Amino acid sequence: xxxxxxxxxxxxxxxxxxxxxxxxxxxxxxxxxxxxxxxxxxxxxxxxxxxxxxxxxxxxxxxxxxxxxxxxxxxxxxxxxxxxxxxxxxxxxxxxxxxxxxxxxxxxxxxxxxxxxxxxxxxxxxxxxxxxxxxxxxxxxxxxxxxxxxxxxxxxxxxxxxxxxxxxxxxxxxxxxxxxxxxxxxxxxxxxxxxxxxxxxxxxxxxxxxxxxxxxxxxxxxxxxxxxxxxxxxxxxxxxxxxxxxxxxxxxxxxxxxxxxxxxxxxxxxxxxxxxxxxxxxxxxxxxxxxxxxxxxxxxxxxxxxxxxxxxxxxxxxxxx
Ligand code: CA
Numbered sequence: 001x002x003x004x005x006x007x008x009x010x011x012x013x014x015x016x017x018x019x020x021x022x023x024x025x026x027x028x029x030x031x032x033x034x035x036x037x038x039x040x041x042x043x044x045x046x047x048x049x050x051x052x053x054x055x056x057x058x059x060x061x062x063x064x065x066x067x068x069x070x071x072x073x074x075x076x077x078x079x080x081x082x083x084x085x086x087x088x089x090x091x092x093x094x095x096x097x098x099x100x101x102x103x104x105x106x107x108x109x110x111x112x113x114x115x116x117x118x119x120x121x122x123x124x125x126x127x128x129x130x131x132x133x134x135x136x137x138x139x140x141x142x143x144x145x146x147x148x149x150x151x152x153x154x155x156x157x158x159x160x161x162x163x164x165x166x167x168x169x170x171x172x173x174x175x176x177x178x179x180x181x182x183x184x185x186x187x188x189x190x191x192x193x194x195x196x197x198x199x200x201x202x203x204x205x206x207x208x209x210x211x212x213x214x215x216x217x218x219x220x221x222x223x224x225x226x227x228x229x230x231x232x233x234x235x236x237x238x239x240x241x242x243x244x245x246x247x248x249x250x251x252x253x254x255x256x257x258x259x260x261x262x263x264x265x266x267x268x269x270x271x272x273x274x275x276x277x278x279x280x281x282x283x284x285x286x287x288x289x290x291x292x293x294x295x296x297x298x299x300x301x302x303x304x305x306x307x308x309x310x311x312x313x314x315x316x317x318x319x320x321x
Contacts, residue, residue, distance in 0.1 A: 182242065
């Protein structure tokens, strides 16, 4: 069973007038969205993205249990942004990045990380920081080609060019990463306002100094602001604890339904035990008082037996004379 603890913080930064970032941080759903587009349209796009994603995720009819279902939910959000831009010319071309994770309802501690754009999801596991998502950005393609380093990408003049975004087209290509959560895993979702101002070593230092998930979210925003704060900064941090609680309950149920004298294995399902009891009740239990037919049949058998005995005795007397 997974237990999550989350913290979050967003800030306009030191240069921008408005904050176009948005995030969702509810039980099981942790995403950051970084909007783009003039006249506050970016703020609208990122708000629609996290709102629609939350609505779909919390809809009891939609149970996110696989990467495909999370991608469907994100596609629904993409369509909502696209349609909003179609109906309002002041929002034409608005879009947003989106990255984060959803806890699925699979019993084996499965989550799905998803990404569109250049916001990032990191994993802190076993004292090591790892970027789970891959940026859909121009500078990432330059890194992949070996043309520039990660450090050079952070200060590259084209670092803000994204190759994928939500709401630009009627469909969107979504990266999904199914993962099994380990006890002690810490996931960090952030907009590029953090990673353009701070490298992985600086982020790692703040992780080691932090006292809680909320403290870390605020520390990372402060770090980006100290380093210049040229963009909006948003950070969501979630810690996972994995317990054997569910396993213990299953074992207890199995133990209770199996009688001590029964040869059934402890892993026999409870339904089979109920089936056996039902079969005995309906078909094999003998009534406690005999029926009238049973009584007549008994007398008839007794009379026949007596007649045979008498015949044998008479025959014996006759033959001895
Ligand atoms: Ca940004």
